[in-house]
Amino acid sequence: MQSDSTLPRSGPVNLTSAAFLIVAFLTGIAGALQTPTLSLFLSEEVHARPAMVGLFFTGSAVIGILVSQFLASHSDRRGDRKSLILGCCLLGALACVLFAWNRNYFILLFIGVFLSSFGSTANPQMFALAREHAERTGREAVMFSSILRAQVSLAWVVGPPLAYALALGFGFEVMYLSAAAAFIVCGLIVWFWLPSMRKDPAAGAGVLEAPRRNRRDALLLFTACTMMWGSNSLYIINMPLYIIHELKLPEKLAGLMMGTAAGLEIPTMLIAGYYARRFGKRFLMRVAVVGGLLFYIGMLTVHNPILLLALQLMNAIYIGILAGIGMLYFQDLMPGQAGAATTLYTNTTRVGWIIAGSLAGIAAEIWSYHSVFWLALGMIAVTVWCLLRIRDV
Template identity: 70%
Template sequence: MQTPGAATRRLPDISSAAFLVVAFLTGIAGALQTPTLSLFLSTEVHARPFMVGLFFTGSAVIGIAVSQLLAARSDRKGDRRTLIFQCCLLGALASILFAWNRNYFVLLFIGVLLSSFGSTANPQMFALAREHADRTGREAVMFTTIMRAQISLAWVIGPPIAFALALGFGFKVMYACAALAFVCCALIVRFLLPSMQRTAVKTTATLQAPIGHRRDTLLLFIGCTLMWACTGIYLINMPLYLVHELNLPEKLAGQLMGLAAGLEIPVMLIAGYCARRFSKRALMRCAGLSGFLFFVGLLWVDSAIPLLLLQALNAIFIGILAGIGMLYFQDLMPGQAGAATTLFSNSTRVGWILAGSLTGVVAEFWGYHAVFYCTLLMMLGTLYCMWRINDA
């Protein structure tokens, strides 16, 4: 005979489904904007390669400041759901500004500030999801992995749609669609995500990893930063590299990114399953090796088919990094889901600082192909960090 508690547990969990939809919509918003941003700045704003790189660097710096401020607040007091709702609305405003404004400095200082709040919704959503999984007794690794797979699913269709909208209907339409995605996300957050009130913590101590894990957390942060920097270089450089040096069609960039995102989904799910049997450090090492081989390949191939085949290595690289990296931070910082998730998110932003700076300078003086040599050095640094982490 089935007990009432068992029957209740089998009822559909609307909140869990809402988390998956929100993850997909935030992924769509990002996938519509990030792959085409360098092309937008180059063609619509008429920025030189150095200014394009500076834009990405400034965006990352502002994003770190915003996310750290919100992360410290969210882990101490308030309702994370309300914060996510507000960030989604500010993200929509940022998309509207990009749709109608073409002044480089207005976009850099105002547009990027609003976008930083919009992008902060993502780590806060994962922090809320971890708390929800812990409260409801769900298996946190697979729940987070499936959520992250929704973002990859969004990136399967997002980049091709972004390039189709931008090239076929203009950037105004593309950014308007991104704004719509943020608004839909805000509505779902407001009415369907769970509310978990937090009381103010009477302490001024900085949220950090336990003493025994600080060294490992620092090594993990450096390794993730270098991996995200390589990914940022790829996203910034590849559309311009294809067009200006390989003379390949612009839409191929969207196809490459969409294919990689599609392959990332099974990689993430497999990695989430393997995390039960193997250490997260071993999986992160696998990601580093795959990334190194991927960027070696980029230096040697110059046609569409080999570039498409290389996306298998790119998918292993990003799939494990995005799916396991955040969980690794959370394991090293127990009880600090917001701070750990934001630290992982900030490794992305610091990586974008490196990516924007290097891509702009190297492309300006030595061309787009030379930029990929920087990624090889970064991947070697990543492998060094991953091999130094103590997994005891």
């Protein structure tokens, strides 16, 4: 396929941009169909004990980190990222087929999770290719990436309700086969419409020089994003139980709070992308942390349903900026390694889940659901310390 740098902007480039948007949405849908119902699937279909369910999530995160980092390193050094994304989509579809018809816990954990880790890597690799495409065609990379990230958020607004509707209404087989179909359609779009950008092996040998100069900042940013995602994971795990068991409020309020935050995150990402060049990514990340600080202070002190819903604006600022700008910050700190940078950012989510999954249960068991929000504030304090020491780019 011809590189977009040699094409007029009016036709093919616009088609390529539309293909990126569709791929972002479909990879998001594929993940949003599987993740929200996974614990229910393991409990009801595989008949796994609660401890085994927790082990499955931890194992998934660890395997996902190993696979995604290996693929990221490979993609930045040689080969064609487009082919890698296509392969990830096909393996992701195969994983969904396995989950649809297999009910053996250990086969799902070791083979299913291994295959699905490739599928989940399609998304960060797509963002890395989008960054390279934007730079090669002279487009605004920050705004383009923000729009793509908004597509993923939109998928997560639509996906979880659809996942429960399919799983409870038609069965988990239909739900997982629907996710497989999303991967297959995504693979077809990747094959026919995404740009092919082969790397020069000689150029790939030198991509590690820039990250060595920025290693400290990248490590600090990794810690900051991990703490931010970890606090968000604590909230997602703990909030429904806190609302129902301690505040004695209706169950539907928890879903309404999550839906409100997800809907507000989309305009937040777009606004952050628009102002990133003017104010800088470090400043916007600090704005996000202020939003998170106000949000968790509110969760510790507010008990009124209307005010809890209003607090979701702060939550949307916190997560919307993190989701839209955090990845771009990594890419700027690691020039020449878009795949490794994007995957490193994605893995902050996985590490955050591992930390939150351990802390949430322990804190709630020893103290209360309310106490978990204090842990979230502690994570934000660590984030502030890290962001104060990262240079702006």
